[in-house]
Amino acid sequence: MNRRLAILSTLLRYPDEALRADLPDVMEAIPGAGFSDRDRRALERLVRRLGTGDPLDRQEDFVRLFDRGRSTSLHLFEHVHGDTRNRGPAMVELVALYDANGFAMSGNELPDYLPLVLEFCAVAPAETTANLLAQAGPLLQQIHAKLMSRGLPSSRGYAAVLAGVLSEASLAPTTLPTEANDQADEDDLAAIDAAYEDQPVVFGPESDPDQAGARAKVAAMIQRLRTMRQAAAKH
Numbered sequence: 164m165n166r167r168l169a170i171l172s173t174l175l176r177y178p179d180e181a182l183r184a185d186l187p188d189v190m191e192a193i194p195g196a197g198f199s200d201r202d203r204r205a206l207e208r209l210v211r212r213l214g215t216g217d218p219l220d221r222q223e224d225f226v227r228l229f230d231r232g233r234s235t236s237l238h239l240f241e242h243v244h245g246d247t248r249n250r251g252p253a254m255v256e257l258v259a260l261y262d263a264n265g266f267a268m269s270g271n272e273l274p275d276y277l278p279l280v281l282e283f284c285a286v287a288p289a290e291t292t293a294n295l296l297a298q299a300g301p302l303l304q305q306i307h308a309k310l311m312s313r314g315l316p317s318s319r320g321y322a323a324v325l326a327g328v329l330s331e332a333s334l335a336p337t338t339l340p341t342e343a344n345d346q347a348d349e350d351d352l353a354a355i356d357a358a359y360e361d362q363p364v365v366f367g368p369e370s371d372p373d374q375a376g377a378r379a380k381v382a383a384m385i386q387r388l389r390t391m392r393q394a395a396a397k398h
Contacts, residue, residue, distance in 0.1 A: 165285045165292065166196040168331060172281035174206065174324050175237065178213050178221040186214045202330060205323030212320055224317035234309045237277040242302045250275075256388035263395035264291060281328065294391055296332035303329055304337045311336070 173189055176182050190210045193203055213221055233241050240250040257274045261267075266283045268274060280299070284292040296303075307325035310318040326336050 165331070166192060167198060167327065168281050168285035168292070170196055170206070171324050171327050171331075172278045172285060174209060174213075175278040175281065175321070178218065178225055180218065183214060183218060186210050190214075198327065199330070202323065202327045205320070206327065209320035209323055212316065221317075228310065228313075228318055228321060235306050237306075238273060238275050239277060239280065239299055239302050240275040242305060253388065256392060260291075260295075260388055260392040260395065263392045264288070284331075288395070291391060291395060293332070294387075296328070297334075298387055300329065300332045300334045303332070304334065308337045 170189055170192055173182070173185060190207065193206055193210070198206065229235055229237050236242065240253055243250070243253075254274050258268070261274065261283055264283070264287050266286065268279065270279075272279050274280075280295070284295060287295070303325055307322050307329065310322035310325065322336075329336055
């Protein structure tokens with residue numbers, strides 16, 4: 164098992180009481196998992212943050228960051244195209260890749276949900292993990308950059324998780340931390356939402372002005388997933 168990816172997957176889960184109960188084990192596992200010193204310190208800060216304060220505040224942080232727009236969505240295929248009809252075949256291929264590697268999905272999340280993808284990568288063969296993370300790399304860089312641009316303690320904490328995933332893919336983050344918003348009052352939800360709220364996710368033909376380009380991206384993604392699944396089936 165890739166312990167680093169298992170830890171990163173856990174830290175991207177919704178911060179409910181179950182996650183909070185797991186945090187002591189996560190904190191204990193981080194030092195011996197092989198993270199760089201920088202990533203280790205950033206992840207330990209996130210664990211401490213998730214484990215303190217009002218749980219409802221931490222949950223609101225999560226919802227505000229990941230559930231209110233496509234640019235930081237943890238559903239990876241939304242970054243390629245918002246239309247579920249186009250994403251469907253890619254979902255099927257990803258599930259087939261899971262099945263070919265003996266990975267059973269748990270919970271009710273869609274197969275492209277990043278914590279689930281990382282959970283799979285933590286136990287998949289190294290070559291499969293490398294290929295899947297390389298394919299998702301540009302999307303992960305976009306999410307990381309958007310989180311860092313917000314300059315909030317909560318967004319920087321989760322950006323550290325994305326940085327860790329990018330490191331596993333041998334990719335570098337695309338931006339440096341911004342300081343413009345370091346003093347933002349994260350408890351002022353109205354002010355933060357007004358400043359940073361994304362356009363809502365829109366499904367349907369109007370969701371992407373470059374329809375042909377979007378379809379081509381989805382088609383290429385499906386083909387790569389199919390190739391990976393066929394390779395796994397041969398072993």
